[in-house]
Amino acid sequence: MASRSRTRVYNSWWSYRADCWSRLEEAVNRVVVAQRRDSPIDGLVEPIMEQCTALVPIEQFWAFPGPELFARVQELAASADYPRLLHLVASINRALVTESYRHGSMALRDNQEASEDDLPELEHSDSDRPYFEVLVVDTLTPEQEHDLREEMRSWRRADDKFVYELVVVGSGPEALVAMRLNANIQACVIRRRFSHGSLHDLTDLDEFIDPDLSAELADHTPDERAQILARRMARERPEVDLYLMTEVGVEEMAGRLSHHFRRVFHAREGSLDLHQSILAGVMHRYRTPFFDALRAYAHRPTGAFHALPISQGKSIVGTHWIRDMVGFYGLDIFLAETSATGGGLDSLLEPTGPLRDAQDCAAETFGSRQTFFVTNGTSTANKIVAQALVGPGDIVLVDRNCHQSHHYGLMLAGAQVSYLDAYPLNEFAMYGAVPIREIKQRLLDLRAAGKLDRVRLLMLTNCTFDGVVYDVGRVMEECLAIKPDLVFLWDEAWWAFARFHPIYRPRTGMRAARTLVEKLRTPEYRAAYEEWDQTERSDRELVEDRLMPDPDTTRVRVYSTQSTHKTLTSLRQGSMIHVHDQDFAQKSREAFHEAYMAHTSTSPNYQILASLDLGRRQAALEGFELVQRQLESAMRLRDAIDNHPLLSKYMHCLSTAEMIPDEYRESHLAHPLRSGLHNMIRAWSTDEFVMDPTRISLYIGLTGIDGATFKQAELMDRFNIQINKTSRNTVLFMTNIGTSRSSVAYLIEVLVSIVREIDERKSEASRAETIVFERAVARLTNAAAPLPDFSGFHEAFRDPSEHPTPEGDVRRAFFLSYDDTNCEYLLQAEAEAKLAAGGTIVSATYVTPYPPGFPVLVPGQVFSTAILEYMGALDTPEVHGYNPVVGYRVYTDAAVEIAMADRARLYAGSEQ
Numbered sequence: 055m056a057s058r059s060r061t062r063v064y065n066s067w068w069s070y071r072a073d074c075w076s077r078l079e080e081a082v083n084r085v086v087v088a089q090r091r092d093s094p095i096d097g098l099v100e101p102i103m104e105q106c107t108a109l110v111p112i113e114q115f116w117a118f119p120g121p122e123l124f125a126r127v128q129e130l131a132a133s134a135d136y137p138r139l140l141h142l143v144a145s146i147n148r149a150l151v152t153e154s155y156r157h158g159s160m161a162l163r164d165n166q167e168a169s170e171d172d173l174p175e176l177e178h179s180d181s182d183r184p185y186f187e188v189l190v191v192d193t194l195t196p197e198q199e200h201d202l203r204e205e206m207r208s209w210r211r212a213d214d215k216f217v218y219e220l221v222v223v224g225s226g227p228e229a230l231v232a233m234r235l236n237a238n239i240q241a242c243v244i245r246r247r248f249s250h251g252s253l254h255d256l257t258d259l260d261e262f263i264d265p266d267l268s269a270e271l272a273d274h275t276p277d278e279r280a281q282i283l284a285r286r287m288a289r290e291r292p293e294v295d296l297y298l299m300t301e302v303g304v305e306e307m308a309g310r311l312s313h314h315f316r317r318v319f320h321a322r323e324g325s326l327d328l329h330q331s332i333l334a335g336v337m338h339r340y341r342t343p344f345f346d347a348l349r350a351y352a353h354r355p356t357g358a359f360h361a362l363p364i365s366q367g368k369s370i371v372g373t374h375w376i377r378d379m380v381g382f383y384g385l386d387i388f389l390a391e392t393s394a395t396g397g398g399l400d401s402l403l404e405p406t407g408p409l410r411d412a413q414d415c416a417a418e419t420f421g422s423r424q425t426f427f428v429t430n431g432t433s434t435a436n437k438i439v440a441q442a443l444v445g446p447g448d449i450v451l452v453d454r455n456c457h458q459s460h461h462y463g464l465m466l467a468g469a470q471v472s473y474l475d476a477y478p479l480n481e482f483a484m485y486g487a488v489p490i491r492e493i494k495q496r497l498l499d500l501r502a503a504g505k506l507d508r509v510r511l512l513m514l515t516n517c518t519f520d521g522v523v524y525d526v527g528r529v530m531e532e533c534l535a536i537k538p539d540l541v542f543l544w545d546e547a548w549w550a551f552a553r554f555h556p557i558y559r560p561r562t563g564m565r566a567a568r569t570l571v572e573k574l575r576t577p578e579y580r581a582a583y584e585e586w587d588q589t590e591r592s593d594r595e596l597v598e599d600r601l602m603p604d605p606d607t608t609r610v611r612v613y614s615t616q617s618t619h620k621t622l623t624s625l626r627q628g629s630m631i632h633v634h635d636q637d638f639a640q641k642s643r644e645a646f647h648e649a650y651m652a653h654t655s656t657s658p659n660y661q662i663l664a665s666l667d668l669g670r671r672q673a674a675l676e677g678f679e680l681v682q683r684q685l686e687s688a689m690r691l692r693d694a695i696d697n698h699p700l701l702s703k704y705m706h707c708l709s710t711a712e713m714i715p716d717e718y719r720e721s722h723l724a725h726p727l728r729s730g731l732h733n734m735i736r737a738w739s740t741d742e743f744v745m746d747p748t749r750i751s752l753y754i755g756l757t758g759i760d761g762a763t764f765k766q767a768e769l770m771d772r773f774n775i776q777i778n779k780t781s782r783n784t785v786l787f788m789t790n791i792g793t794s795r796s797s798v799a800y801l802i803e804v805l806v807s808i809v810r811e812i813d814e815r816k817s818e819a820s821r822a823e824t825i826v827f828e829r830a831v832a833r834l835t836n837a838a839a840p841l842p843d844f845s846g847f848h849e850a851f852r853d854p855s856e857h858p859t860p861e862g863d864v865r866r867a868f869f870l871s872y873d874d875t876n877c878e879y880l881l882q883a884e885a886e887a888k889l890a891a892g893g894t895i896v897s898a899t900y901v902t903p904y905p906p907g908f909p910v911l912v913p914g915q916v917f918s919t920a921i922l923e924y925m926g927a928l929d930t931p932e933v934h935g936y937n938p939v940v941g942y943r944v945y946t947d948a949a950v951e952i953a954m955a956d957r958a959r960l961y962a963g964s965e966q
Contacts, residue, residue: 067235067262069686069795071112075147078105082140089136099134106131111258115232117187117219118155119146121196156185183217184340186675187238188332191283192245193224193253209329216336225249226271226283227256227263233291234262234556237679241295241332244283245321246276261731288314290556292421293674295335297328339419339674343411345664347398352389361657362393390660402427402658403651412667419674420553421564422614422632426650427666429658432547432629433459435615437466439543439631440511442642442649443613444469448510449861451496454844455485455908456515457545461900465864465913470508470853472496472861473912476518477715478841482753483781485841485908486714487522487743488514490529491597497536498593503857506537515545516563519779519907520786521749522713523549525742527566528600534608535601541611541635549746550616550630551684551791554677557738558746563614567634574605611635611642621790622677623669628662680791687798688748688789689727694802695752701802704809708751708784710737710744718742748789755783757812758830762931773804779907782929783834839927842910842920848896850953851914854961866953867914871898876949881941886922896945901935903928911935917944 081101088095106128113124123146130139149155194202199222206220221236223229225248233239250271256263267286271279277300284296298318317331356366363369367388370380380388395401400409409427417425428435436459444450446468452460454473464471474492476485493512500506512533517523526544533540544563552558559565573579586602614632618624635642672680692707711724719741723729726737727747738744754764761780769775769785779786787801816827847862871877877898880888885895895917902909903925910921925936936942945953 067112067259068237068682071109071116072150074105074108075143075150078102078109079140079143079147081105082136082143085136086140102131102139111254111256112235114223114228114254115221115235117221117238118149120219121199157182183215184675185238186216186218186240186336187221187236188218189229189232189236189239189242190220190222190245191224191226191229191242191248192222193247193249194222205325206329209326214333215340216333218332223248224253225251225268226279226286227252227268228254229283230264230267230286230290231256231259231262233287233294235259237676237682239291239294240336240675241297242287243297243299243328243332244280245299246280246301248279248283250279284314291678292559293339293419293554293678295332297331299328336675339415340671341415342664342667342671343408343415344400345412345667347400347408348390348660348664351392351394351398352386356392360393362391364388365392367391387661390664392660393657399660402429402663403654403656409663412663412670415674416630416666416670417632419670420616420630420632421562421568422634424633424638426631426633427663428629428631429627429655429662430629431619431627432545432615432617433457434653435629435631436460436543436545437463438646438649438653439613439615440464440467440469440513441652442646443511443541443543445510446865447508449500449505449508450511450513451493451509452513453488453515455518456513457547458900458902458909460513460545461864461909461912464513465868468863468865469510470861471864471912472500472859473844475843477718478843479713480837480840482708482712482751482784483838483841484520484751484784485518486520487518487524489718490525490532490742493529494532494536494597494601497533497540498596500859501536502593503855503859505855505859509537509540511541511543513543513545515547516561517546517549517552517746517749519548520713520751521746523561523744523746525744526561526563527570528742530566530570530610530612531603532601534603534610536596538603538607539609539611539637542613544612544614546614547617547629548620548788550618551621551673551677551681552746554673555681555685557735558681561738561744563612564632564634567610567612571610571634571636574603574608574610580605609636611637618666618669623665623672623791625659625662625665627659628666628669630666677791684748684789684791684793687793687795688750690795691750691787691789691798691801692728692747694798695750695805698802698806700809700813701805704756704812705752705754705805708753713745713751714741714743750787750789751781751784752787753784755834756831757809758827758834759812760834760929761785768808769804773807775801775804782838833929838929839924840920842918842924845916845918845921847914848894848916848950848953850896850950850957852957854957862914864913866956867896867898867912870945870949870953871913871943876945876952877943878946879937879940879942880944882922882926885917885942885944886926889917889919889922894947894950895942896950898943898945899935901925901933901942903930904932904934909935911942917942 081098085095085098085102088098109124113119114121119127123142127139127142127146130142188206190202202222203220210217218240221232221239223232229242229244229248233242251268252263264286271282274282280298280300284298287294287296296315298315299321300318301321316335319328352366367380367385370376370388392399398408400407402409405413413425413427416427417423428438436457440450440460440463444464444467448467448469449472450464450469451472451474452464453476455476474488474496476488478485497506497509500509512529514524514529516526530542533542542563546552546563549562552562553565560569583602583605587604591599612634615629616632617629619626619628638646695701696706709724710719710726716722719737721733721737721740723733723737726734726744754761757764759768760782761784764785765777765780769777777785777787789798816824819827846860847867851862851864851867852858853861853863880895888895897911897913897915897917899911899913900909901911910925911917925933
């Protein structure tokens with residue numbers, strides 16, 4: 055298995071398995087060709103046996119080709135019957151590559167001594183029914199296993215919506231390995247007689263074995279073992295349906311059945327109910343209430359005496375001039391266009407039918423208590439949540455480097471905004487995330503100032519654009535220990551896919567919220583908290599220590615906004631709001647409804663809503679597989695770049711250690727995933743921040759080409775490769791669930807082509823050209839001016855207090871600029887001179903350089919020397935809110951005096 059050593063840690067066994075079958079076919083073919091030419095086959099046989107041996111530990115975890123066919127492969131290889139072996143292996147490999155095994159079956163014939171033509175073939179079916187696999191955990195003989203498969207096949211009917219095959223393992227550890235390896239598994243049947251220890255040698259699969267599971271199972275009764283295994287499997291793959299089959303005490307067992315099981319069956323009463331339940335369970339996730347309703351509506355004849363002439367294609371079908379519109383888009387998209395909210399459809403603003411059902415399905419899939427569809431992006435989703443939870447004067451803690459929708463949403467809500475600073479990565483001109491120490495210190499400062507009761511919400515981006523991921527559970531626990539009713543908004547616009555991977559999932563807002571609620575209810579936690587709470591701690595100690603929230607007063611109130619269209623499947627602008635708020639019904643429902651009404655169109659696009667319904671179905675049924683492949687693609691890309699002799703001269707993929715300082719990595723692992731899956735799990739369990747491996751920040755400083763130019767002139771204009779974000783010396787590549795191995799290969803080909811040209815120009819350059827190149831490299835490899843922290847609001851926009859804290863009134867600062875006489879413009883040099891003379895400059899607008907894409911200045915913020923130095927050193931061509939011809943838009947000194955007077959009146963009114 056030496057050939058596997060480099061890739062095994064990436065959890066890419068299915069691609070390794072596919073490669074083994076392809077290599078096996080090639081090896082057998084070489085022998086057959088040699089035999090036909092009467093050439094010696096010395097040295098050609100060994101690769102056949104190597105590939106067969108490599109497949110032994112993993113084939114048991116897939117239903118195709120299955121144990122009987124794989125045993126036949128081994129027999130033919132051992133007997134050196136290479137022509138028949140080639141025929142069989144080629145058939146299997148072809149079925150795996152084309153996935154045609156999903157639409158047919160392959161079985162051994164009775165006469166295994168017959169001619170080559172009598173070897174098994176794949177019997178194709180015209181059925182396009184979706185295929186999945188069912189894991190059975192039980193200790194069975196080969197004969198019993200064969201009989202079980204035949205029994206379950208016997209219940210198939212032509213009108214079944216799906217078709218499935220069985221994967222049978224005999225132990226709990228093997229069952230967990232199967233769940234981690236085989237993405238086809240959609241249901242699992244646990245029987246009482248499974249073994250607590252593995253029945254096979256799983257040495258080569260040690261990355262996927264839970265070392266504690268076997269010992270844990272050994273100390274319990276069969277019924278208890280089933281419950282333990284169910285809990286572990288539900289944690290690993292919560293979407294998979296679990297069933298229990300038992301021979302004794304089925305009624306008693308049903309009464310104390312773990313909530314993880316859908317049903318319990320008596321083993322002696324046949325398998326028909328089990329078969330039907332398996333199909334019904336998958337159908338529960340497969341159904342798409344709104345898409346089905348819209349499709350049915352689209353094929354009904356209607357008479358439209360209402361808005362929307364395009365409804366059902368009426369204004370297009372008979373046209374003479376825009377027929378190409380139907381040709382390009384297809385007719386169905388117009389048949390589904392309607393402004394109706396009845397007749398089997400539903401209203402997004404007040405859903406009571408299929409839209410409500412679709413949102414309920416999404417809540418189940420994403421692990422929330424409520425889910426709401428949004429048809430104009432996560433920008434609007436963020437504004438909805440902000441307006442629903444925040445009122446004028448409420449204090450909100452927010453990462454200064456968050457998406458602009460948070461800034462505008464808080465401005466509209468009238469919040470007192472307290473900006474938090476993320477740690478800077480000056481070398482790469484990007485920000486990381488906000489350390490927990492800074493969040494706790496800000497909360498403690500507000501408590502000391504007597505303002506903690508006004509603190510309403512904490513807004514953070516998880517994960518950041520560049521892939522830095524928070525320990526969501528820890529942030530919420532420690533903040534709730536200081537303010538037990540704090541509400542959290544996790545902007546997961548770029549992380550909707552994380553729910554569907556077992557390592558990613560615990561760091562998502564919804565899963566962390568559920569885990570925290572369950573944790574606070576346990577007697578073990580209560581006992582630990584009471585012991586912890588006996589020690590008095592100073593504010594300084596509270597900042598440094600790990601804090602525990604009070605289980606009696608803590609309310610878990612969590613919101614996540616996700617761009618389904620960015621990382622899962624949806625039409626553009628399709629987003630979701632997920633809610634896990636213990637006080638939603640009592641405190642937020644009405645306000646949320648009003649905010650939703652305020653920001654949601656009364657004419658939402660039904661195609662977007664239907665695509666959200668379908669994207670949810672896909673995530674529920676194959677999200678695990680797609681995300682695993684996405685992760686695998688990312689690691690292949692990283693390896694291909696960093697191990698390439700030419701590419702590695704000019705560029706490299708930034709590591710976790712380069713993106714996250716060591717002080718935030720308790721594991722101290724520089725490359726968690728590359729050092730083994732167990733190490734990745736350890737890092738993601740302990741480190742304050744981790745890196746999402748699917749985000750590849752490529753450092754290109756040694757090419758002498760800045761990020762913006764590399765993106766536009768090289769990648770997009772020349773090779774049509776689309777990327778989004780750059781910094782002065784990096785470009786960001788993001789793999790997604792649609793990334794293929796071919797697209798990764800194409801990107802590598804393009805990068806090699808670019809670098810080869812650079813290398814050739816460098817080798818042939820004149821002395822003058824060499825100097826120019828070296829200066830460009832020096833400019834990009836030496837850090838520019840440090841990224842500035844938030845300089846603070848001017849006191850005119852801050853609440854006067856005996857104990858001042860840094861929050862500011864962004865709305866008042868924003869609307870003051872609507873009177874143009876309050877504003878003036880200062881060029882960079884003029885601003886520098888005014889600061890040097892001791893003057894004060896207050897920004898009247900948002901100033902956002904791209905990259906990094908976050909506001910350096912917000913309305914009401916004072917200029918600082920650090921900000922001007924940073925802006926002066928910028929070499930990025932795009933800065934929103936700054937016109938280099940006229941300069942910065944700032945408030946006049948007179949306008950600032952007016953704002954000070956307004957503040958005095960406002961404060962006097964509040965005092966009265």
